[in-house]
Amino acid sequence: MKRLFFIVLALAFTGVVGFIGMFAWFAYSPVALRHSPLDFTIEPGSGMRQVARQLTEAGIDTWPPALVLLARVTRQANGIKAGSYEVETGVTPLSLLDKLTRGDTSQAELALIEGWNFRQFRAALDRHPDLRHDSTGLSDSELLARIGADVTHPEGQFFPDTYLFARRSSDLDLLRRAHHQQRKVVQREWEKRSEGLPFRTAYEALILASIVEKETGQASDRPLIASVFINRLRSGMLLQTDPTVIYGLGPAFDGDLRKRDLTTDTPYNTYTRPGLPPTPISMPGVAALRAALSPPSTEYFYFVAKGDGSSSFSRTLAEHNRAVARYIRKQQP
Template identity: 65%
Template sequence: MRKHLLKLFLFTAIAVLLLTAAAAWIVLAPVALKGEQVDFTIVPGSSMRVAARELAAAGVELEPWVLILLGKLMRVDTSIKAGSYEILAGITPLELLKKLTRGDVTQAEVAFIEGWTFRQMRERIDAHPDLRHDTQDLPEAEIMRLIGAPEEVAEGLFFPDTYFFAKRSSDVDLLARAYRSMQQHLARAWQERAAELPYEEPYQALIMASIVEKETGRADDRPLVAGVFVNRLRQGMLLQTDPTVIYGIGESFDGNLRKRDLRTDTPYNTYTRPGLPPTPIAMPGLASLQAALHPPPTEALYFVARGDGSSQFSPTLDEHNRAVRRFQKGGRP
């Protein structure tokens, strides 16, 4: 009887050791991949079973039950994170499971630059290989509806920055993030604005910031440029800023602003129409927002480019005309 029990114990111990070794081999042996690198995406709400199927479809030669069982044993079968993943040759099932439950996703990035128009933003988005192009060819108003924005005109409403995202993310999500970022920056800047500015609402400050962004060749000049335009608004003077005229001309602008363009009336021609244009003309950066909402005290009503990226500011038309003759042959109105 004792010998029988001893044999049974030994048999059980060997069986356990063999099973343990087999399990360790399955868990710790490198997974076969169809190439040196495999990319796949786990959509939100996916179960471990769905994730295992995605892996198999992407070229990961791992039996789905291995990942499912391992997830249950480690009590992480409901902790899988959505996103885009990249795995390399040599990864084990255990490492793969940890990657999925940590959310160790691969990221791509896109930069939106200060002074870009919404058209330029869309061109960058449509050309990005790692985005899902759900807004391509959609009307502007429809895009704004998709991101949950009340506005129908998109210009200037997205914050210029570098955005990181999981590969194969929707461009709708990216635009929504950039929109929310601008709303947050604008709201904070508006709350902290200087007193007695000639704006009735934050949107007008955003319009001004976009003009400052396009008019400024040098960062140090932004506050004074904003101060000139604020002074003009207060005194009821025309803003007379070339970038708004160019924006009003649209895609037909050939790079040469002519006198007839300054006389041709459009909603954006600040030589023919008083006040601010109806919308922003580009994406302003944070520095331009701050300049528009915190212009320094100045008597300047005019400025002209010196030719080195900076501007010469003048309080009177006579001084301005002298500066024009000094720094520019053709001058500027």
């Protein structure tokens, strides 16, 4: 009887050792992949069993029950982070779990360009294949509410930059980041502003910066362009800037700005209305904000494009008319 007990005990021990050996072999052996590299996504709220199933469906040849057990033994089952991941040949179940618990997601990127308006921002988001398009069907006001923005108009409220994000992230999350960054940048630059500027609020400075952004063809001209508009605001002159008129036309603008467009009154027509338009007209970058808030002291009231991306600046209308004759009329038949 005692001998039988020891035989059973020995068999049990051998079985445990064998199981541990097989389990270790499973944990450290590379898994087969449908192809390499392989992208897959762990959906938010997934439990470990769901994670194991998603991995198998994505093309990772692992045994789900064993992977679930490994996650529990290593205390990683409750630490899996949702997101998009990429694995290559040689990945093991243990290294795969490590990757999932670290949140070592694969990243995509999207460039939001200085000078774009919000309509262009939304179009870029809608086109991106690696974003989850949660903003689809939302009006601008609904979108602003969803990201927690305490503003009524989206223009100028998002920082133009290249954003990295985990694949399958929400486009609302990216917009929330861009909005928070723009608020931080505007406040920082506002606090460093020059004295005596014709702005009552940081929002007014943001409006002018958006105009400077659209009027700038060459970066070195940006501060001088800002100085022209500052001088005009101080003296009560009309800003008379085409980009505001174009913005007011919206999608109806066909690329050809006509005389009737300049004389038709709209809230954004700075040829017919004094002062700044009611909102920004684009997403200005840091350089445009700094130009608007720390412009050089000049006597310029006019500028005209020279045709090479740069501008010619004038102090008087007579000088400006001569510059127009030189740089504009010669370009037209």
